[in-house]
């Protein structure tokens with residue numbers, strides 16, 4: 001019997017597919033493609049349009065049941081800006097009730113001051129907050145209008161609510177914020193947070209910035225040499241591709257580096273994605289995927305689990321084919337697929 005379901009999107013070109021990809025263990029879900037920021041490396045403007053085909057919260061719940069049934073263990077909510085979803089607390093509570101091993105969320109923190117405590121009470125364990133600079137003017141320019149003070153209040157609220165650990169994501173851009181690595185690291189460590197520095201990836205708007213603005217993780221480490229131990233860095237098992245290095249003066253403090261461009265770490269990727277329109281995607285950097293919104297809307301968890309297997313079979317190999325550095329990535333929408 002064919003495993004194909006109606007509306008399966010067939011890969012547009014034949015990619016080398018992973019013969020022995022690890023099973024999907026973790027999933028990133030873009031619960032909305034809406035965002036109140038338009039970071040220069042992500043979107044061309046605040047008015048670049050949103051998808052119509054949203055899922056209701058009831059449909060999302062079916063989707064989550066399907067993910068659980070298929071054996072997914074770790075969920076990260078993202079977007080877009082997940083905290084703009086009007087029912088985000090209800091969504092988190094439902095996910096927590098399904099018993100995933102790890103439940104986390106990536107946010108720009110613009111709404112976190114009000115939501116940190118309700119999210120924690122609903123069962124959220126930890127958050128990653130994106131913050132690219134500690135300078136108000138730069139912050140406004142990078143995010144196209146974001147207010148740094150509001151984000152900092154959100155971070156304070158997350159710390160007070162014990163959403164632990166709070167990890168920071170800083171995309172480092174040459175000539176934009178690459179003089180702030182030490183300042184951000186010290187600021188994070190003073191609050192017992194984990195700063196993480198990301199290479200800009202040539203995905204979506206980032207593709208226009210890499211040639212001029214990419215700072216590699218090796219360069220970032222060199223800039224932070226006075227603060228960090230001389231060690232290669234180690235991943236946290238099952239918690240993504242960041243490699244963490246300890247502080248020189250205090251082994252309980254760490255800083256992470258994410259090499260999305262200089263080393264795409266695709267071959268060990270166990271991550272599935274669900275786009276804001278309910279498409280199961282095996283990879284951030286291809287346009288391949290298996291639509292599952294219809295199954296989610298009709299409450300068919302079994303079909304979702306079957307489609308996850310189909311989507312995973314489309315996963316590129318990550319050895320010959322190198323993720324976000326491939327030219328397919330430039331035309332994709334990070335916020336719809338879920339960054």
Ligand code: SAM
Nearest residue numbers: 042079080081106107108130169200201206339
């Ligand atoms: N709105 C949330 C936020 O701001 O964290 C979640 C979505 S955002 C797309 C998720 C992460 O992707 C952010 O940390 C952002 O900095 C990162 N990101 C977006 N485009 C990127 C690019 N081209 N290269 C590297 N990181 C990128």
